Amino acid sequence: MMDSQLVMYEEDFKRVLAVIQRLVRDANAKGVFVVDKNGQLIAEAGEVRGIDTTSLASLTAGSIAATGGLAKLIGEEDFPTHFHQGVKDNLHITIVAKRMILVVIFDDRSSLGLVRLRVKKASGELGKIFEELQKKSEADQAGAPGSPFSEITDDDIDNLFSD
């Protein structure tokens, strides 16, 4: 398969979380999310209560996929940055390390300029983490043991559907 499976370990998750928690503070943002291009939510920070994060992840990925398709139609590889302005809240969306999406929600306590500036720094850090993660995932798939799924039995799978 073209895409390799993404595996996130505790220590990597903590590193990602540290970066986006700092981004919330530095950019005066309401919330920050990291979503993968297939629509899985990777991490979240800030005031995210009341937000349906699963839907947010899926719709962000859909939106990035659709605008990516548009970009290719006009000869661009991608549109790496998106900004959606609302009455109260705004969305700033950037593609990180080609397969991740960084979403920042902010209101008038912050500004587009500040968010842009802080996102740039955070993107670089996240990019590095995800590149390392990708390498680690590939190495694991090349045969290193440790996946909890190498041990599952047909019974384990059947039990999921027992009710």
Next chain:
Amino acid sequence: MSFINYSSREINCKIVYYGPGLCGKTTNLQFIYNKTNPDLKGKMISLATETERTLFFDFLPLALGQIRGFKTRFHLYTVPGQVFYDASRKLILKGVDGVVFVADSQVERMEANLESMDNLRINLKEQGYELDKMPFVIQYNKRDLPNAAPLEELRRQLNTTGVPDFEACATDGGGVFETLKAVAKGVLSDLKRLSR
């Protein structure tokens, strides 16, 4: 492409419902949504036109329970079936872990079924996937209609590789969960195979 998160001990997989326009992909998801315990499902999202035709996708997140201490979550997507939405269909197939092909059993829709099945193979190939090598099940929907083609005929034309297949009537739910279980099992078995 499944996502394993050791931190939250979760595994996420993506299943796509494919098939010709009006075959019942959205109806499958709606039935699953209506019959699932609220604790186990998220909100269902439908990006549809004003006439309720799928424009981009439907999305339903579903939790199935735990395997070896990992919560298993399935993200169910449908594609827009109408022929001219091909660009959108390709996007939704990105990162897919398992596919359900929903066929319309009506005799006059056989051509549309075959065309959609070819389209599925081509679009998967463009993303670097081989349909025959991935978890795949077929559902023959609308079995209750008087103009439904005989099962053997549908099988002969559509299920050329002998994958698991099910008769269904998605409006009253017959066969819907059987189909979902089969593809989910396929995805988990595949995960097991890949991690060996």
